[in-house]
Amino acid sequence: MNKSIHIIGTGLAGLSCAINLQKKNRKITLYEASSLCGGRCRSYKEKDFNCLLDNGNHLIIKAYKNTFNYLNKIKANKELLSNKKTFYPFVDIKKTEEWSVKPYSFILPWWLLINSHRPAKISFMDFIKSFKILFAKKNETVSQLLEKKSLIYKRFWKPFTIAVLNTHPDEASARLLTKVIIKTLFLKNDPLKPFVAKKSLSDSLINPAIKKILNEGGQIKCNKRLKKIIFENNFADEMIFNNEKVRIAKDEFVVLAVTPNVASKILPNLKVPKKTNCILNIHFKLNKKHKKIKLPENSFFVGVINGTVDWIFKKKNILSITISAANYLNKFDNNKISEIVWSDVKKTFNLGNIEKPKYKIIREKMATFVQSPKEIYKKPKMHTKYKNICLAGDWIDTGLPATIEGAITSGYNVANYINKI
Numbered sequence: 001m002n003k004s005i006h007i008i009g010t011g012l013a014g015l016s017c018a019i020n021l022q023k024k025n026r027k028i029t030l031y032e033a034s035s036l037c038g039g040r041c042r043s044y045k046e047k048d049f050n051c052l053l054d055n056g057n058h059l060i061i062k063a064y065k066n067t068f069n070y071l072n073k074i075k076a077n078k079e080l081l082s083n084k085k086t087f088y089p090f091v092d093i094k095k096t097e098e099w100s101v102k103p104y105s106f107i108l109p110w111w112l113l114i115n116s117h118r119p120a121k122i123s124f125m126d127f128i129k130s131f132k133i134l135f136a137k138k139n140e141t142v143s144q145l146l147e148k149k150s151l152i153y154k155r156f157w158k159p160f161t162i163a164v165l166n167t168h169p170d171e172a173s174a175r176l177l178t179k180v181i182i183k184t185l186f187l188k189n190d191p192l193k194p195f196v197a198k199k200s201l202s203d204s205l206i207n208p209a210i211k212k213i214l215n216e217g218g219q220i221k222c223n224k225r226l227k228k229i230i231f232e233n234n235f236a237d238e239m240i241f242n243n244e245k246v247r248i249a250k251d252e253f254v255v256l257a258v259t260p261n262v263a264s265k266i267l268p269n270l271k272v273p274k275k276t277n278c279i280l281n282i283h284f285k286l287n288k289k290h291k292k293i294k295l296p297e298n299s300f301f302v303g304v305i306n307g308t309v310d311w312i313f314k315k316k317n318i319l320s321i322t323i324s325a326a327n328y329l330n331k332f333d334n335n336k337i338s339e340i341v342w343s344d345v346k347k348t349f350n351l352g353n354i355e356k357p358k359y360k361i362i363r364e365k366m367a368t369f370v371q372s373p374k375e376i377y378k379k380p381k382m383h384t385k386y387k388n389i390c391l392a393g394d395w396i397d398t399g400l401p402a403t404i405e406g407a408i409t410s411g412y413n414v415a416n417y418i419n420k421i
């Protein structure tokens with residue numbers, strides 16, 4: 001008889017779990033609360049723009065090993081886009097300076113030795129001095145270990161920390177950042193090569209997975225919000241959804257691939273990271289007047305230093321701006337935010353007084369949890385006290401930050417565990 005595996009949540013963690021589960025003698029069902037799959041990595045049809053928009057720009061780097069394995073399995077490895085060479089262009093809008101960081105590593109981060117590969121006016125010795133961060137203690141934040149007034153802080157550590165951890169260096173765990181540094185700056189071949197979805201997040205990362213799951217006999221049920229699980233002894237016995245009840249046999253599994261706040265409501269006494277950080281994305285629809293907007297060396301993105309904006313991405317006539325660790329912007333209305341952001345865009349591309357185009361703002365208020373020393377140690381393991389319930393998501397203790405790679409790795413780990421039973 002086919003045993004059921006019930007996966008709650010169709011974000012990348014849930015999808016990665018489904019993709020990696022062995023299908024023989026198993027019936028796989030995914031349940032999703034909303035009408036769309038993809039969770040925090042999704043696209044939607046924007047009527048006013050007459051196109052598909054992503055909820056936010058997502059950067060993938062070559063070091064995301066499990067993400068590339070997932071893309072291979074869902075046959076979507078050609079659905080990502082990258083620049084030919086590995087480079088991160090930057091503009092300092094206060095000092096009107098431009099440069100590119102070219103972090104091509106091979107075994108060692110030898111790019112640090114080459115002047116033109118480092119951020120402008122940053123020496124090799126500046127990097128050596130700041131590598132004391134590699135010896136961070138458990139409770140130290142990034143800012144506690146670096147000189148905040150230094151140029152290397154402004155031009156490298158601050159944007160790097162915010163991009164990787166969606167947390168300001170004043171709060172971000174230096175230990176967690178160190179793990180990322182070791183994985184990305186050392187022992188790898190070109191690990192920081194950046195990629196984005198070619199057409200949309202859904203086209204690249206979500207729809208091909210859905211297709212594979214359905215083709216292999218799995219089921220995906222949208223608009224099913226899990227409200228409660230009834231337990232018997234240490235087993236999940238029944239799932240109560242908004243519009244359905246599902247009995248669970250003791251040899252079946254429930255994978256809770258939901259957000260931490262939801263998991264902690266469903267599983268009493270589960271300790272999870274609670275404090276969250278917003279990522280704000282604003283999409284501008286460009287027209288003929290904005291022809292002057294050209295990204296450096298035909299890159300698909302540029303980093304902004306000394307502004308409110310962190311990154312600017314361009315895909316055809318859509319200019320998409322990302323501001324991470326953006327809780328401080330939640331007090332402003334959309335019009336005010338669009339003015340602040342457009343002012344940074346004008347400075348970045350020297351646009352003079354050109355009028356602001358049509359825009360859409362997406363505030364993902366719970367984009368990730370705050371990756372501070374206090375919060376990261378609340379990350380639970382995938383096993384729970386219930387014998388047939390496992391946890392997956394970017395907030396599970398995989399040793400990785402809350403990213404696409406963290407989410408996909410956690411789903412993969414749960415699938416591996418279930419496959420062995």
Ligand SMILES: Cc1cc2nc3c(=O)[nH]c(=O)nc-3n(C[C@H](O)[C@H](O)[C@H](O)COP(=O)(O)OP(=O)(O)OC[C@H]3O[C@@H](n4cnc5c(N)ncnc54)[C@H](O)[C@@H]3O)c2cc1C
Binds near residue numbers: 032056059226262364
């Ligand atoms: C704007 C933005 C930009 C980002 N940029 C990057 C980036 O550049 N690079 C990077 O690596 N990462 C980035 N991330 C992080 C990345 O998107 C997440 O780490 C990842 O998508 C999390 O996947 P997940 O499956 O763990 O969670 P989610 O995607 O949140 O999935 C959880 C799913 O569970 C569903 N659910 C919740 N409650 C219930 C319920 N009761 N019943 C049924 N279903 C339920 C939700 O609807 C959702 O579909 C970004 C995130 C955001 C928001």
